[in-house]
Amino acid sequence: MTTYQEQVAVEATIAEREWTAALGAVTGRITDCFGRREPRAPAREMCEAMLMEQDTRNCWTLAEALGHSGTHRLQHFLSRAGVDHDTARDRIAMWTAGELADGQAVLVVDETGDEKSSADCVGAARQYSGALGGIGLCQVAVHLTYATARGHAPIDRALCLGADWAADEERRLLTGVPDDIEFATKPQLAAAMLQRVRALGIPARWLAGDEVYGGLELRRTARTLGFDYVLAVRADHRVDTAVGRLTVTELAARVPKRNWMRMRTGHSPKGDRHYDWAMLDIRSNDTPDGRDTPGGQDAGHSVVLVRRHRYTRELSFYRCHSVAPVAPVALASLVDVVCRRRRVEKDFQLAKGVAGLDQGQTTSWNSWMRWTLISMPATAVLAVTHARTTIAAPPGHRLIPPSVREILRLLRITALPSPRRDREHVLHWSAWRRHHQHQAAEAHRRWNNITAAATA
Template sequence: MVIFNELMTRIAGRFGRVEPRRAASAYVRGLLAGLDRKNCWNLAEHAGMASPQKLQRLLRTARLCHPGRAGAAGPAALPARPHLPARTWLAGPGRCRAAGIPDEAGSATTPAPATAMVPAALEAGVPARWVTGDEVHGQDPRLRSTLEERRMGYVPAIAGNRRIRLDGVQVSTAEVTARVADRHWHRYRAGQGAKGPRWYAWAWARIDEDQPDGFRWLLIRRNLTTGEPAMLALALLAAIAAAQPSDTHDRARARARLTLPEIRRLPAALTLTTTHTITDILRWSDWRRRHQATARHCHYQRRFQP
């Protein structure tokens, strides 16, 4: 309980009044509790409130202070880049003022904030070697140019009708996919899924061989069952690899990733439990994740290897 109070004290300055500060404390305490359902009604009942209106008001109308601060350890927060739809928001200044939106907020396309925030993050010292994004970001030439100027690798998705230059000829990415011979497809895993590893066929093609300093590729991912393209992406100076333990020693040190239930359980156990020490709680979490990783490895090895 002492740790919980210390954590809430650290964010108390974000609230201008004591009422929303108390509501936030009750809200967080309810999220950390072992409730089956965590809506405002259940959280208010858990906090002993007569109604959920205080928590609902906290989520709907409370205004928080988010100052960007920097210290000896580096930047604590990056400034936001707000942008709004021109027709629905910027056309009504009164609506923006009522929502507390600053006057300098303007209209912008979806990739525009990324074009501004990625360089800001890099200048602030955020460690990153490559950037990824969806089709909206992949079709924006300014974002790609910004990343290329900084020699930052990127892998944004693109549409099948996107025109690229291959062997000096302009073709669509869908045509390039259809031309890939069977021997050029390689089977790799794309992470873990609910039913085990997600296997796909992968291929890539150099799309800037006519440029002496180019390193641009078209990355293609195909469904193994249907044969249909599952992803098309431009790639610059970036490679994606699935790291697997190479020997028994590596597997012994492997741990299952933190799941959402475990992420929810650990803060509650660390802040609200008084019968166990922090060392015991973390040791139990580590033991469980190591055994989960071992069981998962044995299961996948038996399932996918003849």
């Protein structure tokens, strides 16, 4: 046992050193994005407080954990302070990609919803969210994750404003939505993020996403920008083949039994996961203008990738394109991209579970942008720390490599400050919370009386 503990002690020391260096590097990149000196300290404090061991994360709980006497500093930072959050977002993304980059980096696009209790929050509406498991009052945002063999972390996000919401001038004015922000579909938001990635020079080869992002518009944008893609499509998606136009389900039914290949697609403590795979040639319909070869053939190669569950025989379909000719050996590369697509789900779990992504009680455009801006580097720095620690630590003795959450547990006893919990401070915040809750209840009561009298 002593040997195991010594190994963990080494990892804890390395994680502390790497966390301190990474946090200093990323905050140093965005120093000049703040109009004044005052917002800089809350930004770093919030980044650390997001990862403290707490039940919930909002302005009240973060301010209490940091030892503040009230929420005014954090609320000023979120809503009113001069912060160039777009430039900060870009610099955080470049730093994250620079730390994790490899030659086969995958950009994974997906959306998630955050349940809200009030329709006054920017973008909040009754809409479908997979995170909620159905339709509910929520904010939905499209996120972009950067995934490589070294690690993965979110590098961009865009809030979805529904068509009705985006056209409501009163709501836009009340929540401070900029005039240049208009209604855009999820694939259009994803396309804008891909364009930013290219403009920033972030190295990435692949784009991956679920069925929402498998449409013609985004596929053509990806190819215009020079990305190969592996995008999920619905079972009734139609493709052009040498024998005519077929649905992907009809195409899969033509695969001979001997042409299915069983491949390992992941590993967990319970064992390896295996699926059966097949790859079928199709004709491209998303070639950007002027990109055809002189012979009239589409540049690169387009295929449909079919995944079949070993036991249930359930099928999943992925439309793929690569600028390199696809030989049988390339099946492993495409399957690897499909597996990396799951990383965005892990990022959502981490960002929501330990970095407060969905817990900010933000109502305005600025506060949403800045709350997510703080959650994003908190998650990214944690991912980079995990990558550096895993590489630097000596091989373990009958120990599996530490997970990101395990690294966080070590950081909470080494590098991260502990939430303030002395008796005087706790009593102060108990009184502060109850007083403000009383004021809020009184305000609601008065408003209800006014509206009741007006409708009588």
